[in-house]
Amino acid sequence: xxxxxxxxxxxxxxxxxxxxxxxxxxxxxxxxxxxxxxxxxxxxxxxxxxxxxxxxxxxxxxxxxxxxxxxxxxxxxxxxxxxxxxxxxxxxxxxxxxxxxxxxxxxxxxxxxxxxxxxxxxxxxxxxxxxxxxxxxxxxxxxxxxxxxxxxxxxxxxxxxxxxxxxxxxxxxxxxxxxxxxxxxxxxxxxxxxxxxxxxxxxxxxxx
Amino acid sequence: xxxxxxxxxxxxxxxxxxxxxxxxxxxxxxxxxxxxxxxxxxxxxxxxxxxxxxxxxxxxxxxxxxxxxxxxxxxxxxxxxxxxxxxxxxxxxxxxxxxxxxxxxxxxxxxxxxxxxxxxxxxxxxxxxxxxxxxxxxxxxxxxxxxxxxxxxxxxxxxxxxxxxxxxxxxxxxxxxxxxxxxxxxxxxxxxxxxxxxxxxxxxxxxxxxxxxxxxxxxxxxxxxxxxxxxxxxxxxxxxxxxxxxxxxxxxxxxxxxxxxxxxxxxxxxxxxxxxxxxxxxxxxxxxxxxxxxxxxxxxxxxxxxxxxxxxxxxxxxxxxxxxxxxxxxxxxxxxxxxxxxxxxxxxxxxxxxxxxxxxxxxxxxxxxxxxxxxxxxxxxxxxxxxxxxxxxxxxxxxxxxxxxxxxxxxxxxxxxxxxxxxxxxxxxxxxxxxxxxxxxxxxxxxxxxxxxxxxxxxxxxxxxxxxxxxxxxxxxxxxxxxxxxxxxxxxxxxxxxxxxxxxxxxxxxxxxxxxxxxxxxxxxxxxxxxxxxxxxxxxxxxxxxxxxxxxxxxxxxxxxxxxxxxxxxxxxxxxxxxxxxxxxxxxxxxxxxxxxxxxxxxxxxxxxxxxxxxxxxxxxxxxxxxxxxxxxxxxxxxxxxxxxxxxxxxxxxxxxxxxxxxxxxxxxxxxxxxxxxxxxxxxxxxxxxxxxxxxxxxxxxxxxxxxxxxxxxxxxxxxxxxxxxxxxxxxxxxxxxxxxxxxxxxxxxxxxxxxxxxxxxxxxxxxxxxxxxxxxxxxxxxxxxx
Numbered sequence: 001x002x003x004x005x006x007x008x009x010x011x012x013x014x015x016x017x018x019x020x021x022x023x024x025x026x027x028x029x030x031x032x033x034x035x036x037x038x039x040x041x042x043x044x045x046x047x048x049x050x051x052x053x054x055x056x057x058x059x060x061x062x063x064x065x066x067x068x069x070x071x072x073x074x075x076x077x078x079x080x081x082x083x084x085x086x087x088x089x090x091x092x093x094x095x096x097x098x099x100x101x102x103x104x105x106x107x108x109x110x111x112x113x114x115x116x117x118x119x120x121x122x123x124x125x126x127x128x129x130x131x132x133x134x135x136x137x138x139x140x141x142x143x144x145x146x147x148x149x150x151x152x153x154x155x156x157x158x159x160x161x162x163x164x165x166x167x168x169x170x171x172x173x174x175x176x177x178x179x180x181x182x183x184x185x186x187x188x189x190x191x192x193x194x195x196x197x198x199x200x201x202x203x204x205x206x207x208x
Numbered sequence: 209x210x211x212x213x214x215x216x217x218x219x220x221x222x223x224x225x226x227x228x229x230x231x232x233x234x235x236x237x238x239x240x241x242x243x244x245x246x247x248x249x250x251x252x253x254x255x256x257x258x259x260x261x262x263x264x265x266x267x268x269x270x271x272x273x274x275x276x277x278x279x280x281x282x283x284x285x286x287x288x289x290x291x292x293x294x295x296x297x298x299x300x301x302x303x304x305x306x307x308x309x310x311x312x313x314x315x316x317x318x319x320x321x322x323x324x325x326x327x328x329x330x331x332x333x334x335x336x337x338x339x340x341x342x343x344x345x346x347x348x349x350x351x352x353x354x355x356x357x358x359x360x361x362x363x364x365x366x367x368x369x370x371x372x373x374x375x376x377x378x379x380x381x382x383x384x385x386x387x388x389x390x391x392x393x394x395x396x397x398x399x400x401x402x403x404x405x406x407x408x409x410x411x412x413x414x415x416x417x418x419x420x421x422x423x424x425x426x427x428x429x430x431x432x433x434x435x436x437x438x439x440x441x442x443x444x445x446x447x448x449x450x451x452x453x454x455x456x457x458x459x460x461x462x463x464x465x466x467x468x469x470x471x472x473x474x475x476x477x478x479x480x481x482x483x484x485x486x487x488x489x490x491x492x493x494x495x496x497x498x499x500x501x502x503x504x505x506x507x508x509x510x511x512x513x514x515x516x517x518x519x520x521x522x523x524x525x526x527x528x529x530x531x532x533x534x535x536x537x538x539x540x541x542x543x544x545x546x547x548x549x550x551x552x553x554x555x556x557x558x559x560x561x562x563x564x565x566x567x568x569x570x571x572x573x574x575x576x577x578x579x580x581x582x583x584x585x586x587x588x589x590x591x592x593x594x595x596x597x598x599x600x601x602x603x604x605x606x607x608x609x610x611x612x613x614x615x616x617x618x619x620x621x622x623x624x625x626x627x628x629x630x631x632x633x634x635x636x637x638x639x640x641x642x643x644x645x646x647x648x649x650x651x652x653x654x655x656x657x658x659x660x661x662x663x664x665x666x667x668x669x670x671x672x673x674x675x676x677x678x679x680x681x682x683x684x685x686x687x688x689x690x691x692x693x694x695x696x697x698x699x700x701x702x703x704x705x706x707x708x709x710x711x712x713x714x715x716x717x718x719x720x721x722x723x724x725x726x727x728x729x730x731x732x733x734x735x736x737x738x739x740x741x742x743x744x745x746x747x748x749x750x751x752x753x754x755x756x757x758x759x760x761x762x763x764x765x766x767x768x769x770x771x772x773x774x775x776x777x778x779x780x781x782x783x784x785x786x787x788x789x790x791x792x793x794x795x796x797x798x799x800x801x802x803x804x805x806x807x808x809x810x811x812x813x814x815x816x817x818x819x820x821x822x823x824x825x826x827x828x829x830x831x832x833x834x835x836x837x838x839x840x841x842x843x844x845x846x847x848x849x850x851x852x853x854x855x856x857x858x859x860x861x862x863x864x865x866x867x868x869x870x871x872x873x874x875x876x877x878x879x880x881x882x883x884x885x886x887x888x889x890x891x892x893x894x895x896x897x898x899x900x901x902x903x904x905x906x907x908x909x910x911x912x913x914x915x916x917x918x919x920x921x922x923x924x925x926x927x928x929x930x931x932x933x934x935x936x937x938x939x940x941x942x943x944x945x946x947x948x949x950x951x952x953x954x955x956x957x958x959x960x961x962x963x964x965x966x967x968x969x970x971x972x973x974x975x976x977x978x979x980x981x982x983x984x985x986x987x988x989x990x991x992x993x994x995x
Contacts, residue, residue, distance in 0.1 A: 049356065049358070051355060051356070053367045053368075054368075054772075055366065055367045055368030055371075055771055055772055055775035056355070056367070056770050056771060056772060056775075057767075057770055057771060057772045057773070058770060060352075060355040060356055060770055062356035076358045078356060081352055081356065082349065082352060082353060082356075084353065086358065088358075132285060132392065132393075133392075152393075153391075153392065153393060153394070155391060155394070174359075176359070180366065182367070184359065186359070
């Protein structure tokens with residue numbers, strides 16, 4: 001179930017030859033948007049994640065920066081309210097410790113590790129998974145678009161109300177709404193081509 | 209016509225035979241379930257040192273017992289799902305299935321979360337417990353990190369119910385969250401590079417080993433599968449489950465029974481027609497044998513309540529030994545010519561037949577002592593069959609063969625027999641035997657041995673491949689290697705199991721066991737203490753008085769991390785909750801499929817994936833109450849032990865037979881009579897060595913028969929010679945006739961698909977062949993009375 005949320009990861013940072021799975025009609029806005037996003041192989045951005053939940057007195061807000069490399073994974077670097085770097089590759093979550101070493105997070109949120117697992121799958125061309133799970137609709141134009149993901153399956157829909165992505169050339173925001181009233185909104189700023197990776201980044205993600 | 213006592217006896221015998229036949233028909237077909245046993249496990253002996261271990265083996269083997277596990281595969285996801293749905297629907301219509309699961313019944317995620325809430329403070333993963341106990345554990349920091357995880361939204365326990373994520377971590381380790389099959393479109397689905405696989409489970413309304421259930425269920429599956437594949441081209445269905453193994457075993461055994469039964473019947477018929485040149489002897493011989501087989505079947509079912517497949521195949525071969533008795537009688541009739549008098553014939557063959565029967569019964573009786581269910585059945589089958597066949601010669605045949613035979617034994621056959629007898633009974637033959645013994649020595653030296661379980665159980669490779677594929681994709685399928693954990697009480701069992709599973713986790717060996725779902729009371733108390741200590745630790749001066757305080761602390765940490773006061777109050781109020789008990793575990797529906805792992809006085813821990821048995825042993829080393837059960841290895845050890853036992857038995861039986869011969873023929877005569885079977889055994893074993901066949905238990909079982917049959921031949925010849933002095937070679941011709949019929953029946957077992965029976969057949973082929981050729985040694989060469 002949690003893997004559904006995984007879908008986001010893929011979309012937040014790009015690619016995916018979505019056209020393969022879309023009905024063989026003229027390219028739709030969805031296809032256009034995804035094709036445009038896929039142009040950027042390595043992306044950096046600053047994120048702000050805001051989490052609302054009926055059990056929280058006020059929304060939790062965290063900020064930091066993010067590096068995404070297609071085919072490898074992502075580094076999610078939280079700067080506030082604490083310092084932490086998670087490396088999400090393949091099916092696993094690892095933490096970059098103070099000494100610059102990676103430690104496996106054994107009891108990490110399974111959802112988080114599945115984010116990357118699913119992401120890798122999607123990048124390898126298995127885009128049908130997203131289409132199997134969601135009804136996808138689009139609004140706007142390639143320069144200013146909104147995509148809605150609504151679960152196809154009743155069992156999932158009872159938990160996950162929907163996911164909304166907005167963006168232009170890059171992804172600007174992700175909105176996840178759970179049926180329980182929980183809502184997580186991630187917005188991206190200063191999105192840009194990543195340029196050269198630092199040695200730590202390159203080794204953590206296994207990129208050259 | 210005088211109402212001869214012969215006729216009365218025969219009438220009585222015939223009446224009893226008819227009754228037995230009727231009983232046999234009722235036993236086989238008259239009752240609901242067929243007594244034919246196809247369960248391969250049932251014929252294996254108990255190998256484990258205690259009943260609990262045997263029970264565990266049985267439970268594991270039956271865990272997927274009366275179910276068909278099917279994976280419907282197709283490149284196209286929709287086609288795979290539609291095919292699975294339709295297959296499920298089609299199977300569901302047949303009453304042979306009690307329940308078919310394809311589409312999942314509606315359920316809420318909450319059903320997999322809410323039942324655990326009262327126990328949440330007692331259930332921790334090892335990692336969480338270690339983290340809580342680590343110095344510097346900061347509850348507020350932990351909460352903050354959890355609240356700000358990337359893509360934070362999480363499904364599972366509500367945030368306020370599980371602020372630290374402990375329950376979530378625990379639930380992530382539960383079996384239903386570890387499966388690679390995920391619910392999709394209300395179907396359990398796995399995706400692989402080559403397409404989608406959808407699970408369909410059909411539970412049988414009856415046993416996998418029930419003949420009727422088997423046929424109907426397989427028929428229904430084949431039909432449904434055929435339709436589904438026709439409608440969705442490219443679909444294929446992977447199958448596993450005990451029922452398929454049982455059906456494969458049955459098909460193999462039936463094929464063997466047919467091949468051996470039909471081929472030997474036809475072969476024997478042609479041979480008897482050629483030798484006796486008349487239909488009557490042929491029919492008589494078959495009647496006597498058939499009565500033997502029917503009597504044997506009835507006796508076996510009466511004693512054991514069932515008839516094992518292996519016994520049936522063996523029984524088909526036993527025809528060849530049972531027919532010997534009537535052949536001796538028929539030969540006596542053919543040799544007597546016009547002077548034939550049925551009762552004198554009986555008196556003439558009686559000593560030979562009784563001696564032969566006694567040695568055979570002795571052999572089979574010893575076989576019945578082996579604590580091996582399949583062998584016992586065969587022994588009872590053989591004893592009953594031989595006795596009935598022999599009795600029919602004494603009591604029934606005289607009445608049916610009142611008139612003299614209209615032809616002596618076929619002349620060419622007798623001439624060949626006589627020629628060989630002359631060659632083989634001279635002094636030179638002892639020299640030849642001596643030389644052959646020398647030649648045999650290297651063969652004996654080359655001889656190895658093999659006790660592998662696959663001698664007995666060799667399922668078709670395609671079925672094994674499908675089972676492995678299903679295990680890869682879906683992650684289930686029981687193995688026969690596992691850890692058995694024992695203890696005096698449930699708590700002791702759980703603690704012993706935890707010692708093992710903690711070690712497994714450290715070693716990185718994946719496993720399924722009860723403690724993954726239900727920690728021991730001690731462990732749960734430890735979990736609660738870890739939670740308490742972690743929450744109280746940062747309260748200076750209050751250490752040790754952590755009673756009401758931990759609630760207050762939990763509350764204050766949650767509020768500090770950003771939770772609402774009401775949520776924090778509710779969480780604090782729930783503390784410490786209840787311990788999770790065995791009864792609680794048994795009550796949770798999601799755990800039902802795993803209840804077979806629990807045995808009160810013990811539990812089963814199954815390794816996931818391929819784990820080397822040596823590694824399993826190392827993991828269990830030194831742990832109290834933990835042992836590795838390796839059924840295939842136990843069976844192999846047992847086969848080895850029996851092989852040793854069988855060799856001893858062979859020696860003992862030889863001594864017994866020698867004693868019987870010495871009593872009748874004197875020491876010098878006994879030596880001659882014993883020589884053919886003895887040399888036959890020595891040469892067959894050497895031949896096996898030269899053929900590079902490792903010696904197995906089944907070769908030795910065959911050698912036991914060689915001894916019995918070989919002794920018969922020597923006896924028939926020795927006893928028959930004086931009565932056929934007027935037709936030299938006739939007695940040996942009778943022996944050869946017996947030998948060829950035996951070869952035609954037992955020997956054909958060499959064509960069997962089951963390695964055990966194949967070895968059995970080959971050994972008999974060699975042993976009976978050698979013995980029959982050497983038999984003339986047992987009696988002095990006939991004088992040449994012919995011109």
